[in-house]
Amino acid sequence: MTVPVVCTIDEIGSRLDADRRAGLQVGFVPTMGYLHDGHGSLMRAARAGNDVVVASIFVNPLQFAPDEDLDSYPRDLDRDIALAEANGVDVLFIPSGEEMYPDGPVLTSVSVAELSSRWEGESRPTHFTGVATVVAKLFNIIGPCRAYFGRKDFQQLTIIERMVHDLSIPVEVVGCPIIREPDGLAMSSRNIYLSPDERTAAAVLRRALDAGTAAIEAGERNPTPVTGTMAAVVGAEPLARLDYVAAVDPSTLETPNILGPRTQLLITAYVGSTRLIDNCTATIADKNRDA
Numbered sequence: 001m002t003v004p005v006v007c008t009i010d011e012i013g014s015r016l017d018a019d020r021r022a023g024l025q026v027g028f029v030p031t032m033g034y035l036h037d038g039h040g041s042l043m044r045a046a047r048a049g050n051d052v053v054v055a056s057i058f059v060n061p062l063q064f065a066p067d068e069d070l071d072s073y074p075r076d077l078d079r080d081i082a083l084a085e086a087n088g089v090d091v092l093f094i095p096s097g098e099e100m101y102p103d104g105p106v107l108t109s110v111s112v113a114e115l116s117s118r119w120e121g122e123s124r125p126t127h128f129t130g131v132a133t134v135v136a137k138l139f140n141i142i143g144p145c146r147a148y149f150g151r152k153d154f155q156q157l158t159i160i161e162r163m164v165h166d167l168s169i170p171v172e173v174v175g176c177p178i179i180r181e182p183d184g185l186a187m188s189s190r191n192i193y194l195s196p197d198e199r200t201a202a203a204v205l206r207r208a209l210d211a212g213t214a215a216i217e218a219g220e221r222n223p224t225p226v227t228g229t230m231a232a233v234v235g236a237e238p239l240a241r242l243d244y245v246a247a248v249d250p251s252t253l254e255t256p257n258i259l260g261p262r263t264q265l266l267i268t269a270y271v272g273s274t275r276l277i278d279n280c281t282a283t284i285a286d287k288n289r290d291a
């Protein structure tokens with residue numbers, strides 16, 4: 001049986017309220033569609049941990065700047081419905097723009113201050129307010145639930161966790177591992193934009209993260225040489241152009257003077273004209289910490 005599709009806020013809200021009244025735990029996977037196995041892994045995690053799984057598909061205009069790819073953002077609804085069904089989704093919420101924003105531009109927005117302005121926020125100043133606003137709205141529509149987000153968008157995950165904490169939103173945010181292609185490229189809906197040569201070159205992001213991790217694991221505690229090593233890896237790939245690279249504290253997203261026991265390595269690069277982001281956690285082994 002095909003997974004049911006609900007398009008209105010009232011219908012999805014009352015359906016999930018009834019589920020909760022019956023004692024069922026709701027798992028929620030928000031997406032912008034053009035689903036791949038990264039989304040599939042979130043749906044499987046939601047399936048494993050909850051009684052009812054709802055996924056949303058909404059390409060949120062608030063998180064695209066005027067010069068970004070909102071109009072050309074890839075869409076394939078039939079494939080998305082099949083993928084959601086194959087990964088155990090019970091109901092899909094697919095609202096129209098009119099349903100979500102009936103009065104046009106919103107007057108109310110959610111902004112998670114400092115966390116939103118650095119890294120991705122420097123290149124995309126309005127992006128995270130758009131993300132936080134739609135996610136807050138989706139959480140209000142879906143109601144109390146566990147919500148699943150990929151760690152590929154690490155800054156997004158950090159911002160959503162902080163928003164939920166600051167505003168006491170009754171949602172448990174679950175961060176899930178990055179799903180990668182065999183050559184290490186993180187799965188992303190935007191990988192479709194890469195030509196075959198660019199697709200091969202795109203594995204450079206993972207190689208750069210590996211080089212940064214190796215430097216930290218070898219005992220480097222100064223962030224500058226770590227990010228320098230990563231930038232050099234990207235610099236050696238002719239089809240790639242570095243946007244930013246950073247070694248940050250995972251909760252504040254600030255660069256420390258000396259790396260702590262856990263460092264989040266962030267990297268963003270253009271491969272051709274496609275902007276790709278990736279990250280990983282690097283841990284200083286105990287034996288190095290006091291060496």
Ligand code: PAF
Nearest residue numbers: 030031032060131134153
């Ligand atoms: O990560 C995404 O796909 C989007 O930013 C999200 C969380 C669905 C909000 O539009």
